[in-house]
Amino acid sequence: MSSDHRFALDNCIKCSICVSHCPVARVTDKFAGPKQNGPDLERFRLEEPAAVHSSIGYCSNCKGCDVACPSGVAISAMNCRAKGEYVSLHGASLRDKILARVEGMGKAARLAPSIVNRLAGFQPLRLLAEKMLGVSAVMTLPRYAEKTFLELYKSKNIDEKKTKVLYYPGCYVNYNAPEVGLALAEVLAHNNIQLEVEQFNCCGLPLIANGLLDMARDQAKNNLEKLQGYINRGYHIITTCPSCNLTLRREYQELFQLNTDSLNEKMLDAFEYLGMLLQQGKMVARFEELPLRIGYHQPCHLKAAGCGVPSREILQLIPGLRVEDLDAGCCGLSGSYGFKKEKYAISQEIGRNVFNAVKELGVHQVISECGMCQLQIYHLTGAAVYHPLQVLAQACGPGRWLAK
Ligand code: SF4
Ligand code: SF4
Structure with a gap:
């Protein structure tokens, strides 16, 4: 200590x-x-x-x-x-050991993502998993993408003349929601900035949250070493997941006494980075009209980062877009927590405020930076839920980023 x-x-x-x-x-x-x-x-x-x-x-x-x-x-x-x-x-239960290994699950699901997705919706199997392992049979499970973000993005050529940033996508974007990473690449390309990618370990948060600190520490050291190499070469590191960001910048230091000073200087949430460009007069603030009214949910870990809501300043530049703050507190899912049988009801009770806020505002689309918050809001309300970058990418050009 x-x-x-x-x-x-x-x-x-x-x-x-x-x-x-x-x-x-x-x-x-x-x-x-x-x-x-x-x-x-x-x-x-x-x-x-x-x-x-x-x-x-x-x-x-x-x-x-x-x-x-x-x-x-x-x-x-x-x-x-x-x-x-x-x-x-x-010791940890088998269920917790499995849920904590998000990176391992993603790699295993890569073998046959569509079969994994079908099995995740097969109720007899879910009931068996609840009885044998203690994984809730009713909580919506994240779907795996057919191709990972790294598979979809790595073929792009690097233009040596452009400003380059490194992206830490995190497991959820890489294995489940590659469209978020692609939206980031689109937004940065709109600003003549090249996104570079690299293979990282999971940030370790699911391991930490399940008490498997030794394994998380090993992954932290690997990640930090790789990231430090890019920082030494002058790169900014961009994240789109507030939990990855907080884990890398704060938990590595608080829990493992690793020096994260340079990360604290150079690692930014995507919208913090865009805000910095805006302040420096380097952002291309030319957006197409988006006549939408969308609810916004602030993830707990973004609140804990103490950087406010960096997406607010940028999204208000989009003509026609109205973003309404749900202001409803924690969604209740908290990573693997709400998937656990004995915690599912607690998780849903915590999320009731979010459900009420969505219904009171009467919005059918919600944005939030955290993939797990997105899943819980969808599970609670049935609303279409996106990362704010998908909205911004939609306003940047003709691509279709909001269709689900
Ligand atoms: S909020 Fe108050 S009681 Fe809780 S840890 Fe801080 S000082 Fe102690
Ligand atoms: S607010 Fe409660 S549930 Fe959340 S981290 Fe603190 S003690 Fe844990």
Whole structure:
């Protein structure tokens, strides 16, 4: 444990603000809450790691507590470490080991994505998986794309004269939603910027959230080494997934004590990067009219990044587009959390606010930067859900980015 971590513990003034902002503690008494599981129990865990309690598994790692805490206590990081301690003492379930290996699942699904997608919708198999493994039989599963983003994009030629940026697509874009990465490439091409790609490991967040910290640490080191090579050559690193971004920039440092200073300087959310271009007068702000009214859901991990809603400034440049903020808090899915049988009902109860907001606004299309938020909103409401980059790409030219 670092001395910083102990110091942060002493910072807890026991105000309980984190408890009132915890979406899980709001809907279930199975989880004692961020203060109790975080700084309160951490005092015991520092002396006796076995003091970690199994209820720590109910923390969804949404990071709402970190955002709310007036004293800057790293509550969610304490919970992640505690989950790691619990798993190293008691082991992880087979279900959690599978759900944590998002990269491995993506690679396996590559062998026959359409068969995997069909099996995911085959109810008898889903009921069996619920009974045998504990994976909810009713939660919508992400669909795998026929070709990965890296397969679809890598054949493009690199134009040496253009500004180049490196893209960290994350597993969801690579295996499930390559259209988001292609939309980014389209938007950057509109601005005469070349997107470069590279094979990375999963950021490790699903492993961290399931307490498999040793494997996550190995992947973190691999990713950081590769990214550092590009940063040394002057590249900006672009992400489209707020959770990947937060994990790489903050969790690697907080959980694994890796130095992420250069990432914090050079890694940007796609819309942060576009905002920077806009400020520098380098953005091509020439957009086609888009007469749409769309709901916007801010992912928890974008909120935790503390960069506001960078897409708002850019999307308001599109003539005809109206973006309405759902302002409904956590969607409840939180990565693998809402796929777990015992957590599905909690996840849906948390997401009820999002469902109500979509219905009250009467919107049929929603945008959100996080693939898992998109899935949960679709599952809750049936609305068509996109990444904001797909809307921006639609306004850049004649391509069809919003048809589902
Ligand atoms: S990370 Fe989210 S679920 Fe976990 S304690 Fe904090 S607010 Fe609650
Ligand atoms: S919000 Fe921060 S200071 Fe207040 S109880 Fe929670 S951890 Fe302690």
